[in-house]
Amino acid sequence: MPELPEVESIRCQLEPLITGKTIIKGHSFPSKKFSQAKLASGFHVQTVKRRGKYLLINLDKELGGKIKLKELIIHLGMTGSVSIAKEKTDDPYVRAQWQLNDGQILLFRDIRRFGRIAVVNPNDYKSLPTLNNIGPEPFDPNLTAASFHKSLSSSRSHIKTKLLSQRIIAGLGNIYADESLWRSHISPVARRIGKDRSESLLISIREVLSEAIKNGGTTFRDYRTPDGLTGKNQHNLDCYGRAGKACNKCSSILKNRIVGQRSTTWCPQCQIS
C-alpha cells in the first residue's frame, strides 16, 4: 500500500480539490471498516493533512450556533486510492463515497479492503491504535539522531520490524524500509545499532523519502494519485524488488527472506548487523 511518499502525493493533490467544499452525504460499502464514512455528512472540509500513512481531513459544521469539529481519517491499506468523479460510478471496488456540494463525488476505492475510514473527534485516535501510538514524522526537526537512537534502543526486535511498527518513526512501509537499510549498510535483522549507525539510518530514511516524494511516489500495482497518474520512483529503487540482481554498491547478489512476516531484500555483503 501507499507509504508516506504516496500518501503525501495524494494529500497534495486532494487538498485543493476538496478544501472549502461541503460533504452533502457519505455512503459506504457494508463493512465496519468503511461504515463511518456517512458520519461526515453535512460537514465542511477545512484542511487535508497527513500523519504517517494516514490522511486526516479536518471537518467543521455549525450546529445551533456552535461550531462542531470532526476529523475524517482515511487509511489506504494496501490497495486504496482516492479520486474525484463527476458522476456516479458502478465500480464494484468503491468502498466509500462522499457527495460534495459542487456536484462532484469523492471516491475511495480499495480492492483488497485493507483500508479503513474513521470519523472521530479531533485528535481522538483511540479507535486507531497505530495512529494513536505513532512515532515522529521523519522530517520533524525534533527528531534527532540522539532521540532516534534512544527509541531504537528501547526494543530488542529486528530493526526492520521496528521501522515498520510506526512507533519509532512514522510512514515507512516495506519498500522504503528496505531502501533505507540498504543505503545505510544496516542488515534488516540487526537488533541493536550504535549511535553513529542510527544517525546514518535517519539520514538515509530522509533521503529515500524525499527522493520518493519528489518522484511522486512508487507505483507497482494499484497506487494512483487522485489525477489517475502513477509515480516514477519505482525507477529509483536500489534494493526493494531486486532480489537475485547485483547490488548497486558492491555487485554481490541481493538476497530475499522473510523478516517480521514481510518479504525483505538486502545485500548480505554490504549490509551488516
Next chain:
DNA sequence: ACTGTAACCTGCAGGC
C-alpha cells in the same frame, strides 16, 4: 508491557 503470529481480502503471475 512487549513480542511474535494469524487474520483480514482480492487479483494476478507462474507452474503444471
Next chain:
DNA sequence: TGCCTGCAGGTTACAG
C-alpha cells in the same frame, strides 16, 4: 486453456 499455488506496498486482535 484451466486449475492451483503463492505472493503483494498494512494494520489489528490475540496468545504467550
